[in-house]
Amino acid sequence: MVVSFDTIPHGELMPSVARRIVDRDVLRLMKQWLKVPVEERDGQGKRRMTGGKNSRCGTPQGGVISPLLANLYMNRFLKYWRITEQEKALRAHVVNYADDFVILTRRRAGEAREWTRGVMERLGLTLNEAKTKIKEAWQEGFDFLGYTLGAQCYRKKGGRKYLGAWPSKKSVARLRQKVNAVLAPSNTRPWPEVRDQLNRLLRGWSGYFDYGTRSQAYRAVDRHVEERVRNFLRRRHKIRTRGTRVFPAASIFGALGVRGLQDVHRFASVRESGEEPCRRAGCGKSARPVR
Numbered sequence: 001m002v003v004s005f006d007t008i009p010h011g012e013l014m015p016s017v018a019r020r021i022v023d024r025d026v027l028r029l030m031k032q033w034l035k036v037p038v039e040e041r042d043g044q045g046k047r048r049m050t051g052g053k054n055s056r057c058g059t060p061q062g063g064v065i066s067p068l069l070a071n072l073y074m075n076r077f078l079k080y081w082r083i084t085e086q087e088k089a090l091r092a093h094v095v096n097y098a099d100d101f102v103i104l105t106r107r108r109a110g111e112a113r114e115w116t117r118g119v120m121e122r123l124g125l126t127l128n129e130a131k132t133k134i135k136e137a138w139q140e141g142f143d144f145l146g147y148t149l150g151a152q153c154y155r156k157k158g159g160r161k162y163l164g165a166w167p168s169k170k171s172v173a174r175l176r177q178k179v180n181a182v183l184a185p186s187n188t189r190p191w192p193e194v195r196d197q198l199n200r201l202l203r204g205w206s207g208y209f210d211y212g213t214r215s216q217a218y219r220a221v222d223r224h225v226e227e228r229v230r231n232f233l234r235r236r237h238k239i240r241t242r243g244t245r246v247f248p249a250a251s252i253f254g255a256l257g258v259r260g261l262q263d264v265h266r267f268a269s270v271r272e273s274g275e276e277p278c279r280r281a282g283c284g285k286s287a288r289p290v291r
Helices: 010-018 023-034 064-083 109-122 169-182 191-208 213-235 262-272
Strands: 036-041 047-052 091-095 099-104 142-144 147-153 162-166
Touching: 010 023, 010 064, 023 064, 023 099, 064 091, 064 109, 091 262, 099 109, 099 142, 162 213, 169 213, 191 213
Parallel strands: none
Antiparallel strands: 036 047, 091 099, 142 147, 147 162
């Protein structure tokens, strides 16, 4: 479920903030944030203004304080969930992050949604109906916080099903776009700097997606990185040879020092040893220095 905070009432929000912050100057600054006018454009490109001094509800989209305020106000719903013991009544569990949350329940999904809708209305909030859906986890997966959660099969154990999590297709696609941006032709920095920038990106992504079934996503990312690095170095050194002979995978994830997600432990051991990656591609007579 996703909550729309465009209708969050300022009269209810600020007392919640004041219970946690006593500094008058900070509270005054927060009120000013809530009154900031925001310029938006509709689907036709026409400009319109929202917010402003007369605004009585909503948090400005993109405001630096908006995620914190939304999370703080969302805590009222979570607190009421605990007080009324809905976890026992609905046999359910809530997992939330800011305005996005999932209610996990056994055969009580409809009741949980109606109860949630009623409480949200009392809080002055509305559910985003387009993004609020009921899913049967054993039948169809759903995305939450970058992961896809649903049924998978053991390769062994007779193919028995289990509920698991793996990086979603959208998360992998976004990473590919970021890899493409790092390895764009316009990036003219020396190869060691490009490699380090790429490795930081891959390290951060794999650090977040280190739970659940990851091998398939890791393989897809490694194949994409291998192809993009090879094309990047060919363009830089004006090598016309096609195929993997000039910059094979062993060289890209070895001497050239690119982080392979499927071989993170080997990569880490090489980096910790203090050895400098070889500055040559190490792949025959066609190899050239990488700068």
